[in-house]
Amino acid sequence: MSPRGRPRDTEVDERVLQAATELLLRHGYGGLSTDEVAERAGIAKTTLYRRWPTKDHLALAVVARLQDHDEITDTGDIRRDLTDYMEKVAAGLNRMRVAGLPPGQESRSAGTVAELVAAAARHDDVGALERDVYARRNALACRLIERARDEGRLRPDVDPMTLLEQLAGALYYRVLITGHPVDRAYAERLVAAALDGAL
Amino acid sequence: MSPRGRPRDTEVDERVLQAATELLLRHGYGGLSTDEVAERAGIAKTTLYRRWPTKDHLALAVVARLQDHDEITDTGDIRRDLTDYMEKVAAGLNRMRVAGLPPGQESRSAGTVAELVAAAARHDDVGALERDVYARRNALACRLIERARDEGRLRPDVDPMTLLEQLAGALYYRVLITGHPVDRAYAERLVAAALDGAL
């Protein structure tokens, strides 16, 4: 069953994502318009919509590609590994904080992240894809925690997912809600608090 | 200093917020249109825009009013108090999860919350207001924690704000990002994990 008709121009995807990325980072989610993307990429809107059925889909594709490269290290020092991971997450968020703003400034909140979440709520498939991205990333971190727990470096009753949510959640909460900064120092404080407990 | 000119019709605010709330909850953020709100409230669009310069401003006003009634109890049992508080926060989020969906269904993600955060990023003043709402609410919880710490019911090195972020952040993370449910059971597990620590 070979595909009939003219094959898709593979170069198009690249040009579109390039243009879309540029727009998203420079002018924010609102500044990302399909008309503009098509024009900059030198393609027809039809072509664009054949691949991404919605602006939201396109935007997700852009951001997903941007954050594809986070990795998790396992040195055996769980405190340090988690802190490193949190710092990477924070870095990704901070990158979004700058999107759409004049250089030198940075928003308190990362609007683009919120828009993406909103997009996920608008379209089931965007939501599924988005959750998948996070699930994949968190699965790695989860295993890291599990290993530490199973080797006795963490309490045996630790629930890895909950611990992760405490950590990542705090970062997102600051970036999306309170607008407070997230940096290495905060990552350290956060991990310490989570590991040591409050009692 | 008496107010000059014709005073604002206070009834208008009520009617507008009523209509806007109805639309927001029934049809979601996208279904909230200024034209429709004005018509339902029986006022001119001009009047609406005089008070809320943007649809975003209006939407925030609506949600802020909805969540105005959360209270925090202080029974002396910090674990229970925090769990109760988390449950209230969760309830608010779950309410947003239903917004704009056919009855009986509920979205995985609370799109409206995300839209509101996006709105905060679009307009500085909306952001300021939004952060203010959260700050006010968190301040109460913060004091609760401080009291417990100062009375020796929590470790003396506990940072109340960070603890709070671990808790609230986790809820928001689930509701916005992973789409997992947040209920009483989760609230208990969460508080337990935060208080006991992982080490």
Added chain:
Amino acid sequence: MSPRGRPRDTEVDERVLQAATELLLRHGYGGLSTDEVAERAGIAKTTLYRRWPTKDHLALAVVARLQDHDEITDTGDIRRDLTDYMEKVAAGLNRMRVAGLPPGQESRSAGTVAELVAAAARHDDVGALERDVYARRNALACRLIERARDEGRLRPDVDPMTLLEQLAGALYYRVLITGHPVDRAYAERLVAAALDGAL
């Protein structure tokens, strides 16, 4: 050079002008609204604005089409030809006098004509178009006069354009300024006065 992209739906122009004409004649210039026109023509406002960038442009198009059918006859009897022409011009003006009024009535002044002139002053291109319409029509009459002059039926020092302005101007002056009627009888009197002179 074949035209690219989806061609314009030629039927749209017709439907729009139809609706606009109806509105303009029935309810006057103020009663011509782009929203209403679009709805009656069964098209989107965007489509309308793509062709006529302004209500003013649309209105001119309507009136230009209405007056497109005036012709000038050349019988050799210059007095009669001019009178006939003046009567046609008067008829066009009188038609505008009725626009926007309850049937049976007619305004003293032709408001719509004035609005059109005002529109011409608001947008350069409307003005250019409008002047073009008049120029085209007057050119014919001019040649009529020139012929009569060159054949000795008028004084050799007659300036055709000035003569025309005396005639048409008087009609417009009555219709726009003084509100007096313009009819066949006046046309005759006017032409006589212009041809015979006052001395």
Added chain:
Amino acid sequence: MSPRGRPRDTEVDERVLQAATELLLRHGYGGLSTDEVAERAGIAKTTLYRRWPTKDHLALAVVARLQDHDEITDTGDIRRDLTDYMEKVAAGLNRMRVAGLPPGQESRSAGTVAELVAAAARHDDVGALERDVYARRNALACRLIERARDEGRLRPDVDPMTLLEQLAGALYYRVLITGHPVDRAYAERLVAAALDGAL
């Protein structure tokens, strides 16, 4: 029957007309807004509307005041007197041609005049007033012509009103419709043509 209540502040009329004139001449009819006038005159809109029930009424008042000073001379030389009068009319029109344009430029058409005519068509009383202004002015010119005719300086069958319409009409036609200039030279040519006739 002495007037009860607080008497009207006579100074207000002046300040309003001042401001309105300024706006009308500087920014044209469209730039004359009641809000702006009220603010500049330092009065309330209520006060303004108590005296001029409509923007159109106000605008007419402004223009009427501007052209109040035309006089007609009677030297016995009818050709010269008419030319002088036409020049004054032309001057008034040319003044309107500049209204609302950046200095140094002048519109082809006198939009404000057209707007005023349109206003006259919108409100009967404005129309009546406007026609009155013209009637008063033309009556003087009419008498001038009558005198010349009765004294044998013009043909006995001359209809003064028609002659006047030929002259003034031509000016208005050029200014409103064709956009051609009106100056002393044209006035001379025009009067000559009208007096000498075409036959």
Added chain:
DNA sequence: TCCTAATCGAGACGGTACGTCGCGTCTTTGT
């Protein structure tokens, strides 16, 4: 001197239209 009435400043209000923007679809011609 108080009362009544009209005016004034300020600004909210209703209404109506305008023109714009962005998304996603559709219709062409050509490859």
Added chain:
DNA sequence: ACAAAGACGCGACGTACCGTCTCGATTAGGA
């Protein structure tokens, strides 16, 4: 089939201006 080009439908947005209204505060004349 896919691509480029561009018209199209839809729906909302925010703005502008008009003329009306409701306040409180003045400023007169008349009882």
